[in-house]
Amino acid sequence: xxxxxxxxxxxxxxxxxxxxxxxxxxxxxxxxxxxxxxxxxxxxxxxxxxxxxxxxxxxxxxxxxxxxxxxxxxxxxxxxxxxxxxxxxxxxxxxxxxxxxxxxxxxxxxxxxxxxxxxxxxxxxxxxxxxxxxxxxxxxxxxxxxxxxxxxxxxxxxxxxxxxxxxxxxxxxxxxxxxxxxxxxxxxxxxxxxxxxxxxxxxxxxxxxxxxxxxxxxxxxxxxxxxxxxxxxxxxxxxxxxxxxxxxxxxxxxx
Amino acid sequence: xxxxxxxxxxxxxxxxxxxxxxxxxxxxxxxxxxxxxxxxxxxxxxxxxxxxxxxxxxxxxxxxxxxxxxxxxxxxxxxxxxxxxxxxxxxxxxxxxxxxxxxxxxxxxxxxxxxxxxxxxxxxxxxxxxxxxxxxxxxxxxxxxxxxxxxxxxxxxxxxxxxxxxxxxxxxxxxxxxxxxxxxxxxxxxxxxxxxxxxxxxxxxxxxxxxxxxxxxxxxxxxxxxxxxxxxxxxxxxxxxxxxxxxxxxxxxxxxxxxxxxxxxxxxxxxxxxxxxxxxxxxxxxxxxxxxxxxxxxxxxxxxxxxxxxxxxxxxxxxxxxxxxxxxxxxxxxxxxxxxxxxxxxxxxxxxxxxxxxxxxxxxxxxxxxxxxxxxxxxxxxxxxxxxxxxxxxxxxxxxxxxxxxxxxxxxxxxxxxxxxxxxxxxxxxxxxxxxxxxxxxxxxxxxxxxxxxxxxxxxxxxxxxxxxxxxxxxxxxxxxxxxxxxxxxxxxxxxxxxxxxxxxxxxxxxxxxxxxxxxxxxxxxxxxxxxxxxxxxxxxxxxxxxxxxxxxxxxxxxxxxxxxxxxxxxxxxxxxxxxxxxxxxxxxxxxxxxxxxxxxxxxxxxxxxxxxxxxxxxxxxxxxxxxxxxxxx
Numbered sequence: 001x002x003x004x005x006x007x008x009x010x011x012x013x014x015x016x017x018x019x020x021x022x023x024x025x026x027x028x029x030x031x032x033x034x035x036x037x038x039x040x041x042x043x044x045x046x047x048x049x050x051x052x053x054x055x056x057x058x059x060x061x062x063x064x065x066x067x068x069x070x071x072x073x074x075x076x077x078x079x080x081x082x083x084x085x086x087x088x089x090x091x092x093x094x095x096x097x098x099x100x101x102x103x104x105x106x107x108x109x110x111x112x113x114x115x116x117x118x119x120x121x122x123x124x125x126x127x128x129x130x131x132x133x134x135x136x137x138x139x140x141x142x143x144x145x146x147x148x149x150x151x152x153x154x155x156x157x158x159x160x161x162x163x164x165x166x167x168x169x170x171x172x173x174x175x176x177x178x179x180x181x182x183x184x185x186x187x188x189x190x191x192x193x194x195x196x197x198x199x200x201x202x203x204x205x206x207x208x209x210x211x212x213x214x215x216x217x218x219x220x221x222x223x224x225x226x227x228x229x230x231x232x233x234x235x236x237x238x239x240x241x242x243x244x245x246x247x248x249x250x251x252x253x254x255x
Numbered sequence: 256x257x258x259x260x261x262x263x264x265x266x267x268x269x270x271x272x273x274x275x276x277x278x279x280x281x282x283x284x285x286x287x288x289x290x291x292x293x294x295x296x297x298x299x300x301x302x303x304x305x306x307x308x309x310x311x312x313x314x315x316x317x318x319x320x321x322x323x324x325x326x327x328x329x330x331x332x333x334x335x336x337x338x339x340x341x342x343x344x345x346x347x348x349x350x351x352x353x354x355x356x357x358x359x360x361x362x363x364x365x366x367x368x369x370x371x372x373x374x375x376x377x378x379x380x381x382x383x384x385x386x387x388x389x390x391x392x393x394x395x396x397x398x399x400x401x402x403x404x405x406x407x408x409x410x411x412x413x414x415x416x417x418x419x420x421x422x423x424x425x426x427x428x429x430x431x432x433x434x435x436x437x438x439x440x441x442x443x444x445x446x447x448x449x450x451x452x453x454x455x456x457x458x459x460x461x462x463x464x465x466x467x468x469x470x471x472x473x474x475x476x477x478x479x480x481x482x483x484x485x486x487x488x489x490x491x492x493x494x495x496x497x498x499x500x501x502x503x504x505x506x507x508x509x510x511x512x513x514x515x516x517x518x519x520x521x522x523x524x525x526x527x528x529x530x531x532x533x534x535x536x537x538x539x540x541x542x543x544x545x546x547x548x549x550x551x552x553x554x555x556x557x558x559x560x561x562x563x564x565x566x567x568x569x570x571x572x573x574x575x576x577x578x579x580x581x582x583x584x585x586x587x588x589x590x591x592x593x594x595x596x597x598x599x600x601x602x603x604x605x606x607x608x609x610x611x612x613x614x615x616x617x618x619x620x621x622x623x624x625x626x627x628x629x630x631x632x633x634x635x636x637x638x639x640x641x642x643x644x645x646x647x648x649x650x651x652x653x654x655x656x657x658x659x660x661x662x663x664x665x666x667x668x669x670x671x672x673x674x675x676x677x678x679x680x681x682x683x684x685x686x687x688x689x690x691x692x693x694x695x696x697x698x699x700x701x702x703x704x705x706x707x708x709x710x711x712x713x714x715x716x717x718x719x720x721x722x723x724x725x726x727x728x729x730x731x732x733x734x735x736x737x738x739x740x741x742x743x744x745x746x747x748x749x750x751x752x753x754x755x756x757x758x759x760x761x762x763x764x765x766x767x768x769x770x771x772x773x774x775x776x777x778x779x780x781x782x783x784x785x786x787x788x789x790x791x792x793x794x795x796x797x798x799x800x801x802x803x804x805x806x807x808x809x810x811x812x813x814x815x816x817x818x819x820x821x822x823x824x825x826x827x828x829x830x831x832x833x834x835x836x837x838x839x840x841x842x843x844x845x846x847x848x849x850x851x852x853x854x855x856x857x858x859x860x861x862x863x864x865x866x867x868x869x870x871x872x873x874x875x876x877x878x879x880x881x882x883x884x885x886x887x888x889x
Binding site: 055129 | 585593619642670677822
């Protein structure tokens with residue numbers, strides 16, 4: 001028996017929809033965000049209908065049941081039922097989407113607040129565009145010394161940072177659950193791997209209150225570390241972050 | 256008409272020489288060797304005056320021909336009751352840009368189509384080129400009116416900014432005005448002389464005017480681009496904004512060339528889409544079979560132009576964004592990781608919509624030939640690739656999560672979807688979308704033909720091998736270099752990715768051209784035999800382009816945030832804040848609606864200009880006869 005095109009389209013869409021949920025929510029155990037799933041499905045629907053209406057024959061077959069429903073005098077009863085059910089479904093969906101709830105509204109948080117072009121720390125002004133990690137050059141010049149700085153950075157990290165950012169640098173420290181937004185996950189490919197070291201220096205040195213107006217909307221509870229750490233300690237901890245995660249800082253110059 | 260070969264060759268030489276002049280002079284101009292003489296404005300004296308200011312770090316005390324950038328207060332911004340100056344500037348500038356992009360783009364492809372007509376001696380090309388330029392001629396006056404309105408608005412609402420920019424760019428502004436006259440002269444001569452300058456040498460003269468029109472138009476755009484890119488990446492001034500006196504560094508600022516390149520390509524894509532919408536409008540409103548065939552062909556050509564320019568556009572955009580990042584990490588992060596990142600998601604959706612509608616149009620158009628049936632079975636696979644790539648393309652870096660989802664994930668990071676949010680994934684996706692679109696085009700080209708060469712199987716196998724190895728290469732570059740190396744390679748990997756895509760396209764076209772050189776036509780293309788829904792895909796293309804341009808125009812300008820000129824001249828007006836995304840999207844949408852309404856008006860004008868009404872019993876017959884008998888001399 002040949003399955004009508006309209007039913008084929010619905011089956012394909014159902015398979016894709018539940019496929020996403022099966023793969024992410026069940027197999028991978030990482031839920032797919034509903035906002036993203038809605039966006040995905042919108043374009044999957046568009047794609048499916050484009051394929052089904054690419055030819056004249058396909059279009060005719062696809063709309064035939066709809067046409068019959070509207071025009072065929074023998075389908076009066078089912079027509080009336082559909083015409084009642086469809087607006088009710090739309091109304092129910094709208095109601096569900098707009099009704100008040102006790103759920104806190106979602107926040108459009110940005111991953112990286114934009115840095116200023118220059119910053120003040122340790123009593124001097126730094127040009128963030130040109131600022132480089134003074135210890136980075138040791139990686140090629142004196143590897144032993146470089147490793148010492150990385151080890152020193154690890155100590156600084158464990159003593160000060162791991163409570164929030166976690167001992168695996170994955171943003172899951174013991175205090176992390178109490179914070180919103182949660183601390184940055186340095187293992188994620190979208191955080192320090194995308195940034196220059198000068199950016200990290202700025203964020204660490206100036207902490208939560210650091211971001212300028214341009215960085216809004218931004219909320220951060222990170223301490224102002226220039227009050228607790230030396231300039232060298234901050235550069236050391238930056239070396240450690242990249243060394244431990246295996247990422248390289250963003251740079252525009254070739255090696 | 257018999258051509259006079261000698262004169263024709265003479266004119267060809269003129270054309271070639273002119274082209275050579277443009278192409279050889281451009282790099283010289285760009286390299287800066289040409290700067291001093293052309294824009295010489297007491298440069299050395301001013302430089303000497305400005306230097307101590309820069310060195311001493313106290314520019315304001317320096318003796319200079321030029322002062323520092325104005326420090327404005329709220330009182331520096333005149334207001335008109337009930338008018339929001341920022342929205343006025345925003346809408347007028349955007350409308351001016353839309354029309355300007357259109358009128359600059361149309362002559363580029365009109366010139367090419369006219370040349371193809373001359374080469375093939377197929378009059379249909381000439382007629383189509385004329386119809387294209389006819390559409391742009393009304394838009395030209397609207398561009399000028401809106402340009403004037405923009406100038407008035409700037410002078411009125413932002414006098415200090417205007418006077419600061421005019422101080423630096425006065426010379427180029429003067430030449431801009433002169434070039435505008437030159438462009439008008441070329442355009443009117445090109446359009447009104449179309450039927451006069453026909454055949455033999457005259458046609459060459461006409462084509463040369465078209466070339467001049469394009470050269471002048473492009474120079475105009477480049478000059479205007481330098482003003483806006485100066486506001487984003489100022490050069491030629493010191494930290495206090497004191498102009499050093501040499502206009503060339505200010506023109507050739509960091510973002511000038513990236514914007515120039517991006518705008519030329521984008522204009523062609525946009526212009527093609529608007530003309531495509533015009534053809535669709537005419538197709539749907541025509542009842543005669545010949546007219547429908549003509550406008551179907553016109554729509555197809557316009558779509559071909561738009562898509563040909565759309566394919567390299569993501570790369571031009573990527574180059575621009577990379578340069579923005581390189582110039583200022585702050586602007587780059589604001590753009591891609593900060594507040595504007597959400598608008599980039601809308602941008603990604605619109606770009607995807609462009610690809611989807613372009614492919615849908617091609618699939619529908621395959622119905623022009625009965626031979627296309629062979630390829631219908633592949634459409635679903637192309638669609639799967641495009642939709643899958645599209646989903647990766649618009650997956651945001653920062654996910655919108657409900658509290659429950661946030662709890663379930665243990666934070667805002669998604670282990671599996673998160674990596675789709677960064678550029679290596681997007682570059683890979685867009686390359687695949689481009690290749691899938693190209694496959695649609697290949698199938699469309701083959702729809703009515705069967706290759707007769709003996710090596711047809713080998714040729715097809717070579718093409719399949721080319722695609723497979725190319726796609727594997729794109730994946731390796733995107734996944735390995737994109738995620739497992741440092742950012743230098745991450746960014747650099749996008750270049751071989753693009754090259755791979757281009758190589759696949761070029762070699763594939765070459766193989767196809769030889770393979771189908773003397774191909775047997777099995778089912779001829781029947782122009783006009785397309786479903787009406789395909790024409791709505793052309794409308795969708797034009798609407799998406801328009802909206803996209805408006806959105807990206809706002810983002811490009813908006814990343815300056817509270818600066819008129821970044822880090823040099825601060826915006827202290829009441830509107831010196833970044834509006835909410837919803838508000839910005841509304842303004843952009845209203846602008847797009849106004850523009851599209853004006854475009855429909857332009858289409859309608861071209862429609863009524865072809866209509867003639869012969870009123871009954873309106874004119875006195877004797878008077879008409881009298882004029883006729885005296886030859887119209889009274």
